Amino acid sequence: MNKNHAESITDIALKAGSIVLENGGETYRTEDTIMRIASSLGAVSPSSFVTPTVVMLSFTDTEGNHHSAMRRIKQRGVNLRKVALINALSRRLEKRKKADKAADFLQTAYTLERIHRSPKYPVSAVLFCAALSSLCFAFMFGGTFKDALAASVIGLILRLIVIKVEKISLNVFFLSFLYGGIISIFTELIFLCGYTGSPIIITSAVLMQVVPGLAIVNAIRDIIAGDLVSGAARALEAFMIAAGLSLGSVLGLFAFSGITGVLL
Incomplete structure (x- = not known):
């Protein structure tokens, strides 16, 4: 795994966790989502720690190099539709991994951005x-x-x-x-x-x-x-x-x- 892949995993997983936490998701759900997505994209032994204001991720790559990062949460609200969409995305990525299909980082990042920018309720x-x-x-x-x-x-x-x-x-x-x-x-x-x-x-x-x-x-x-x-x-x-x-x-x-x- 090259450095760019590791950075993409970190960015995607933390962004997904941030969206869940910012829109009313529970702490355990946020941690589970981060680890599911990171693992599906190729992270080895991912570990996540979440508080109401911080999300953190730590994992190793296939070469044994250690990676960790955190993201500060500054705003929180309630939009359970976004939480459900992120939840569905993490499950799709898991199914893709079980089917031995290569992770599509660009498509995943694009989908994540669409969820993040999806309009609120009228x-x-x-x-x-x-x-x-x-x-x-x-x-x-x-x-x-x-x-x-x-x-x-x-x-x-x-x-x-x-x-x-x-x-x-x-x-x-x-x-x-x-x-x-x-x-x-x-x-x-x-x-x-x-x-x-x-x-x-x-x-x-x-x-x-x-x-x-x-x-x-x-x-x-x-x-x-x-x-x-x-x-x-x-x-x-x-x-x-x-x-x-x-x-x-x-x-x-x-x-x-x-x-x-x-x-x-």
Whole structure:
């Protein structure tokens, strides 16, 4: 194996792992994907270590030379479609290796780049799902049709704000604080207008949009899988998001009452 092949293996495997981790994949899934792809492309005894902010790969080539590299993860979101596509790619590469077919580095890199640059879900679909989820949660929490309708409107507004703000690199705690305050203020405005009598139900229904459910599930799955460092880090991140949402909601309520003179 020449140096160019080793560098291609490193670049492809780490990029695939980065895409999985950046789009909501668990730590153990990211490590498994990196090792599967590296092994399928010709790496010997690949080993991977992943945390929520770093992916690392180490392997030896057919001549016994050792190679290792790492990549820093600076942004994370949720796009499970990309995770599924990378997962499918790693399986295809494994089948190709079992069939004794030579690895096509250029085709693999091209496919990986297409997955990385694949468009997100349409904004209209995201907004519709945001409004629908808030509406359904309002019914789930025992709200009336008016409560559900109000929650869907606020949920749609919140998602618009999230789409705009996520383009700016801000601290996750500050963003959660901001979202909590926005939800609280809009809910109290609707209550003050006399449209609904259940602000708590509406607030809870809309908050479910930004509650870190995926982070909590990933933290539990990582801990069960034995990735204690990553699991603990994800659990702490989920706690910080939840704390920001709670604090933002409370301070939003007091800020609104300070302006209107009414504590609702």
